[in-house]
Amino acid sequence: MDAFYASVEQRERPELRGKAIAVGSPDKRGVVMTASYEARKFGVRSAMPSKMAIERCPGIIFVRPRFEEYSKVSKQIRKIFKSYTDLVEPLSLDEAYLDVTENKTGNSSATLIAKEIKERIKKELHLTASAGVSINKFLAKVASDMQKPDGLTVITPAQAEAFIEKLPVEKIPGIGKVTTEKMHKLGIRTGADIKKLEMDELVKRFGKSGSYYFHLVRCEHNSPVVPDRIRKSIAAENTFNDDIEDVNEMLSELENVVDILAERIKKIKSPGKTITLKIKYNDFQVTSRSKTLKIFVDSKKEIFEVVKDLLYRPEKPVKPVRLLGVSVSNLNHENPAMINEQLDLEF
Amino acid sequence: MEFKVNSRILEKLLSHIIPAVPTRTPMPILENFLFEIKEGYLKVSATDLEIALISSVNVSAEEEIKIVIPARLLYEVVRSLGDTQILFETEPNSKLKLTTENGIYNIGFSSPEEFPAIPAVTKEKEIIISGAELKKAIDQTSFAMSKEDMRPSMTGTLFEFSEEGLRFVATDGHRLVRYINKKIKNHKEEQYIIPEKAISVLSKLLTEDEVKIYFSKTNVSFYIGDIEFNSRLIGEKYPAYNSVIPLENENEMKLKTNEILSTIKRMSLFSTTSSKQVKFTIEKNNLEVSAEDIDRGSNAKEKIECMYKGEPMSIGFNTAYVHDILSHVNNEEVIFKLHSPTKACIVEPAKSSENEDLLLLLMPVRLNN
Numbered sequence: 001m002d003a004f005y006a007s008v009e010q011r012e013r014p015e016l017r018g019k020a021i022a023v024g025s026p027d028k029r030g031v032v033m034t035a036s037y038e039a040r041k042f043g044v045r046s047a048m049p050s051k052m053a054i055e056r057c058p059g060i061i062f063v064r065p066r067f068e069e070y071s072k073v074s075k076q077i078r079k080i081f082k083s084y085t086d087l088v089e090p091l092s093l094d095e096a097y098l099d100v101t102e103n104k105t106g107n108s109s110a111t112l113i114a115k116e117i118k119e120r121i122k123k124e125l126h127l128t129a130s131a132g133v134s135i136n137k138f139l140a141k142v143a144s145d146m147q148k149p150d151g152l153t154v155i156t157p158a159q160a161e162a163f164i165e166k167l168p169v170e171k172i173p174g175i176g177k178v179t180t181e182k183m184h185k186l187g188i189r190t191g192a193d194i195k196k197l198e199m200d201e202l203v204k205r206f207g208k209s210g211s212y213y214f215h216l217v218r219c220e221h222n223s224p225v226v227p228d229r230i231r232k233s234i235a236a237e238n239t240f241n242d243d244i245e246d247v248n249e250m251l252s253e254l255e256n257v258v259d260i261l262a263e264r265i266k267k268i269k270s271p272g273k274t275i276t277l278k279i280k281y282n283d284f285q286v287t288s289r290s291k292t293l294k295i296f297v298d299s300k301k302e303i304f305e306v307v308k309d310l311l312y313r314p315e316k317p318v319k320p321v322r323l324l325g326v327s328v329s330n331l332n333h334e335n336p337a338m339i340n341e342q343l344d345l346e347f
Numbered sequence: 348m349e350f351k352v353n354s355r356i357l358e359k360l361l362s363h364i365i366p367a368v369p370t371r372t373p374m375p376i377l378e379n380f381l382f383e384i385k386e387g388y389l390k391v392s393a394t395d396l397e398i399a400l401i402s403s404v405n406v407s408a409e410e411e412i413k414i415v416i417p418a419r420l421l422y423e424v425v426r427s428l429g430d431t432q433i434l435f436e437t438e439p440n441s442k443l444k445l446t447t448e449n450g451i452y453n454i455g456f457s458s459p460e461e462f463p464a465i466p467a468v469t470k471e472k473e474i475i476i477s478g479a480e481l482k483k484a485i486d487q488t489s490f491a492m493s494k495e496d497m498r499p500s501m502t503g504t505l506f507e508f509s510e511e512g513l514r515f516v517a518t519d520g521h522r523l524v525r526y527i528n529k530k531i532k533n534h535k536e537e538q539y540i541i542p543e544k545a546i547s548v549l550s551k552l553l554t555e556d557e558v559k560i561y562f563s564k565t566n567v568s569f570y571i572g573d574i575e576f577n578s579r580l581i582g583e584k585y586p587a588y589n590s591v592i593p594l595e596n597e598n599e600m601k602l603k604t605n606e607i608l609s610t611i612k613r614m615s616l617f618s619t620t621s622s623k624q625v626k627f628t629i630e631k632n633n634l635e636v637s638a639e640d641i642d643r644g645s646n647a648k649e650k651i652e653c654m655y656k657g658e659p660m661s662i663g664f665n666t667a668y669v670h671d672i673l674s675h676v677n678n679e680e681v682i683f684k685l686h687s688p689t690k691a692c693i694v695e696p697a698k699s700s701e702n703e704d705l706l707l708l709l710m711p712v713r714l715n716n
Contacts, residue, residue: 294495342665343689343710344520347586 002149237325545578598657
């Protein structure tokens with residue numbers, strides 16, 4: 001979807017249409033979640049500190065996010081997808097992979113299906129979407145980002161290899177800032193540069209991802225579209241207005257975070273066994289510490305006990321802390337009503 | 348140095364010692380047998396530092412010697428030979444040469460300095476017990492030892508001496524077994540915890556023969572025929588198990604052991620793999636056992652006749668635990684003593700022989716309804 005949160009807000013509130021808006025918080029530590037295309041013209045981007053957005057685009061209108069609304073629209077979009085194929089793999093609220101090799105319409109052209117889906121989204125939901133059509137998930141995603149908004153880009157099988165060769169490495173999903181820099185230092189700038197390297201070399205330099213890159217540039221990326229991806233973890237975190245140095249203050253903030261997390265776990269009804277504490281320092285260095293328990297937990301009390309322990313182990317945070325987060329993974333997906341508790345002898 | 352020994356005799360000896368040879372160890376020296384010849388006896392020892400096994404056999408040898416030899420290689424060779432005489436000779440290049448009628452086998456040996464000393468247990472306090480009785484006690488209890496090392500004391504079996512008798516206790520926190528051999532009485536209460544590994548090795552070594560047991564603060568020694576079996580003790584306090592044995596379980600249900608065991612086996616096919624839950628619905632002289640697996644959409648229930656004195660009750664258990672417990676009730680009839688659906692349930696044989704007492708304890712699974 002194009003500027004999803006912002007577009008939904010503009011659709012709901014006519015007074016925002018045609019204006020530079022940002023969904024997010026204008027607070028001094030806030031960030032822009034999504035900027036409307038009007039704001040993007042001024043260089044406002046997602047994940048940009050709100051302060052910078054205001055500098056670049058004075059008069060930008062900040063709108064508080066309303067996730068329930070976005071989630072509702074997301075479901076409507078998914079319903080449209082599902083009328084074409086059951087192989088829908090959501091990436092986020094506003095992005096999904098569809099495998100239309102075999103589909104419910106009998107239409108064998110993926111391009112025509114993409115066009116039809118875009119039209120239906122526009123007509124039924126009054127929103128615009130950009131689509132990418134290609135031979136695998138990786139190329140489809142790259143294609144969908146090429147012409148925005150309201151774009152449709154097709155990379156045909158015949159074009160695929162040449163396309164990848166010309167593709168700058170930073171456009172490859174999974175290659176972020178750090179890897180891009182590392183590649184540039186090694187003189188790797190495009191897919192063609194990656195292709196020159198042997199598998200061994202790539203794995204040596206980039207670990208497991210090396211083999212992913214190796215296959216990617218040879219159009220051998222064949223991971224299937226997995227519908228209803230099972231949730232692997234659930235998290236809550238908080239960025240503070242001011243960095244925290246006092247451990248007691250961290251504990252009290254963590255208590256709030258765990259409170260929210262426990263609520264979320266109850267909602268999805270999947271208690272978990274592994275608890276991870278994430279600490280982001282004021283210099284943006286991120287560390288995490290985790291512990292795996294023998295039993296599934298979902299209560300605030302149980303999780304907080306572990307979190308407390310993790311905060312001190314191996315040692316309490318050494319630098320001022322900017323963000324604290326807690327996540328629970330190793331989730332139990334069984335219906336919790338069926339998890340019956342084996343009682344213990346009380347020694 | 349040379350000596351002769353029959354392959355079958357040596358095989359038997361080595362087979363008793365090999366359980367103490369660790370399969371994976373950071374100390375390669377432990378993968379060896381210690382071979383000692385002294386005063387006409389060949390003594391073979393092995394240890395993994397937790398347990399140690401020693402045994403000896405009479406051989407005709409002139410000289411004394413002490414060497415270490417790769418345990419598995421020697422054992423496998425000797426085991427695969429037919430019934431034959433083996434001549435052992437030490438060669439000057441640290442080779443042990445085995446000669447049989449048809450073959451010559453050279454095995455490198457090394458000097459014994461690095462081989463760890465096996466802790467000696469003083470023979471001050473001696474307990475004599477029949478091998479069969481000790482085996483029975485172990486077989487009755489060992490299944491309930493904990494496999495998780497959160498509480499190290501529970502990973503072993505408790506040997507508790509008392510005026511009542513020698514009590515063997517094992518628990519993993521969900522179920523508990525207490526077996527008392529009333530023949531072995533001691534005026535002083537003493538507790539020793541023997542690790543799981545030692546229990547499992549011991550169970551295989553025991554025969555009808557009498558066993559002599561010696562305890563020190565840190566170790567225990569069992570003398571079984573020619574074999575000396577030594578183990579480290581778990582140096583922890585055993586949980587106060589007496590405090591969890593309920594005294595007021597007023598609801599009593601008597602059943603045929605085979606019948607309920609067979610029902611439980613079928614229910615385990617139907618209970619959910621994760622919870623393994625089985626439900627007992629008990630009314631006057633009627634027990635209904637049921638299980639269901641919602642994920643697979645299957646369920647089952649059976650009715651069993653029983654004698655029941657008490658309030659109607661529904662109580663849940665883990666099928667695997669009930670199965671374990673019932674398989675260790677050594678009587679045709681079994682009694683369940685219940686208090687409430689969330690309190691420990693006592694399981695006992697309806698009759699026990701004069702010199703023994705068996706009590707099994709099972710914590711229920713909380714039912715959701």
